[in-house]
Amino acid sequence: MSFTADFHKYVAEAWLAPTELPFAAAFSWQSSGQTPVGATGVIQQDWYTCNPTGREWGYDPAKDGVQAANFTALPGNPQAQLEERMIFFPDPQAAGHALDQIAADFTACKTVTSLPGFGMEGIELVRLNKTATIGGGFAYLHTARRFDGTRGNGVGHWGTDAHEYFVQRGNVLVLISLFAQGAAGGNAMDVTTMDTTILQQTADHLDTAYAG
Structure with missing residues (x-):
């Protein structure tokens, strides 16, 4: 659907509920309780x-x-x-271009990269896998593991597991970034069976909130 939403206005229906967020059962997500307020001047850095x-x-x-x-x-x-x-982009075309560029960035990433370990950590394998796709959206799982399958140091400062979701509707682009560090991440981050549902729910929230 095509729409042009105003970033100055907070619309509760546009957001996923904590129970709808990725891996909600495993992580029992707790919100900061603050209402998101639209702002400009936010620098894109390691999004x-x-x-x-x-x-x-x-x-x-x-x-x-x-x-x-x-x-x-x-x-x-x-x-x-x-x-x-x-x-919130000026128009749907600009938002769609941004999603296309993000998709290109992930395609350009190396799927498997060997990194030198630290001390007794050994060598890590960094893997990047696309886990789900919908029209105007996709999800990726980025993981770091030692060769014996245990968790390594991580993908930069993103942790050993980074699960990311991207959805575009109208002039709005949603980025959902989930990351965990070390063994504390558990095995839940490797479960990707719900990713298509999460992408579609994100799209549905935007359509309900802004397109009516």
Whole structure:
């Protein structure tokens, strides 16, 4: 659907509920409780694992509004963090271009890369796998493991597991970034069977909120 939403206005129906977020049963997501407020001037920095340094994919911090909601897992194991971010572009065409550029960035990422370990960590395998696709959306899982299958140091500062979701509807692009570090991530991050549902729910929330 095509629409042009106003980033100055918070619309609750546009957002996933905590129970709808990825791996909600495993992480029991707790919200900060703050209502996302639209703002410009937000710099795009490490918004997703395959984002090349300095590339803005058409995003203009001075003009394009951003709203974001942050969540954390309950104290104890597993530990993880999640952010649902909405970027409001001038029009649907600009938002679609941004999604296309993100898709190209992930395609350009190396699927399997060997990295030197630290101390007794040994060598890690960094794997990138697309887990789901819908019209105007896709999801990826980025993991770091030692050769024996145990968890390594991680993919940069993203943790050993980074699960990412991207959905575009109208002039809005949603980025959902979930990451965990070390063994605290548990095995839940490897379960991808619900990713198509999560992508579709994200799209449905946007359509209900802004397209009517």
